Amino acid sequence: MIPFAKRLTVLETERLRLQPLIEADAADIFPLMGDPEVMAFLDMPQTDEPDLVAELVRAQVAAMGQGKAVYWTIRTLDGADFVGCCELADIDRWHKRAEIGFMLGRGSWGSGYGHEAMQAVVAYAAAGGLRRLIATIHLGNRRSETILEKLGFKEEGLLRGHVLREGERRDCQVFGLLL
Template identity: 30%
Template sequence: MEFPELSTERLQLVQITPDYMECYYEIMSKEEVTKYYGMDRLTTLEEAANLIGSFQEGFKNQKAMRWGMIHKETGEFIGTLGLNNLSLWGKKAEIGYELHPAYWRKGYTTEAVKEVLRFAFKELELFRIGAVTFPTNKASNMLLEKLGFTHEGLLRGYLYQGKQHHDAYVFSLLATEWERLTK
């Protein structure tokens, strides 16, 4: 399968290649970006290269898809989003995303997530998209609820970051709910 490039009004969603390593590192080395990511911030370009390699491997094995968000007007790499724990057979995945702080609160993540949801439900024919967040990540929790996700509950000690365990919220959106919301 060829990597599916997607497009929104302001963003081009592209495969993340080593060409984007420095931009990706610049975002993922910021403490404020990884605070609620479920992993510690990157400290070397090699870590960024390894993650990009894992994105490509995940796609090759049909276990994940991760897009880079390219700002159409400036050509800047401003973040990523993707489908994790992808099961084409089980018709489900989890969505995750991060964005450079300079682009926060401008609707870019909402715009990108809406397009990936459309792709996941219409093209991949998935039935369930889940999301796992830190309870204190108010911006992400509000974004998911605004997009119609249901808060299902609390996963105790689910995330490990900063040498400690953290609880997590779990959200989901079903294809049938998404179809009602987008009519």
């Protein structure tokens, strides 16, 4: 298996370009993380602190450099408009598994961009030798659940009280896909 850190390639689909995350992308990600509807089913609440978003992006770029994850921005091919971001994280080469995730701006909801981008990520993971992917979503996140089901993921279980967000414990669903 080729180490993912040495294969940080741009992925292209019919309508999208997934580019490896760089620190400057924090400026595009900040508005998404400031939107309460976008952040409703994520592990942290919306934020109005650009420095916090910049620090999160720096940490993700560092994880990519260590080969622990790959993070991409999602942009349209035609106008290079920022759509969102996605990831292949917690890469475990020994067990040939990783976790996927994605976040799209509200203006892209219902466009099929999430499914299209994640098809490319799943294909990238398989080509890199991974044989199992998981996704963990907050209970009630129907948009993400629909995308995962279209990709062939199966619900594998419920993690009760898995996330602590704003003093409240939230349940999460785990989905898995064998490649």
